[in-house]
Amino acid sequence: MRRNIKLYLPATQVALAGLLLSLNLFRHSPLGKEPWEAPERLLCYGINAPASLLTSVLMKLGTVMMSARADYLLDLFVMYVLYLILVAALWYFVAIEISSTRTKGSGLTPLTRIRRLADLALIGGGVLLASVALMYSHIDAGFAHNTRNEMLFSFPCLLWGLGMAMFYGWDFYIALSAKTAKT
DSSP states (O other): OTTTHHHHHHHHHHHHHHHHHHHHTTSSSTTOSOGGGOHHHHHHHHHTHHHHHHHHHHHHHHHHHSOGGGHHHHHHIIIIIIHHHHHHHHHHHHHHHHHOOOSSSOSSGGGSSOHHHHHHHHHHHHHHHHHHHHHHTTSOOSSSOOHHHHHHHHHHHHHHHHHHHHHHHHHHHHHHHHHHHHO
């Protein structure tokens, strides 16, 4: 069963993300409503917070590099194709961590030659996600301040950030302890 989780978890999460994003397509605008007006999209972004953060960065870079004419196609590609690929990759890495046979620490970072640097990068990513969640929960989204919709994104994003920072912080501590025990 542990080997199958690497297939089933990403497939299930991509299907869930696809469903939540496709609900937004039934709205009146061509790409749907803005995220703060569509709670199902906010929930999807919260559940897949690391992929959502990376997608927003890629989208911002793409908008800067592309002409205004290509914005619609770029939005369509990034929001649906690339985002679902990143969701699958995110949950594949989560499945690797879950199915790891190690009892202590991460199953991924020891595979790299730069374990401590990888841990620090993932801790930084977790702190960034938690910061985004805290900042987003204080933004007035649109005309009406709708805290229920904001919480659909900010609370899962905060959980992802804190979870990543704590898990990889513990793994960093293990890596440092193992290094000092060898010397």
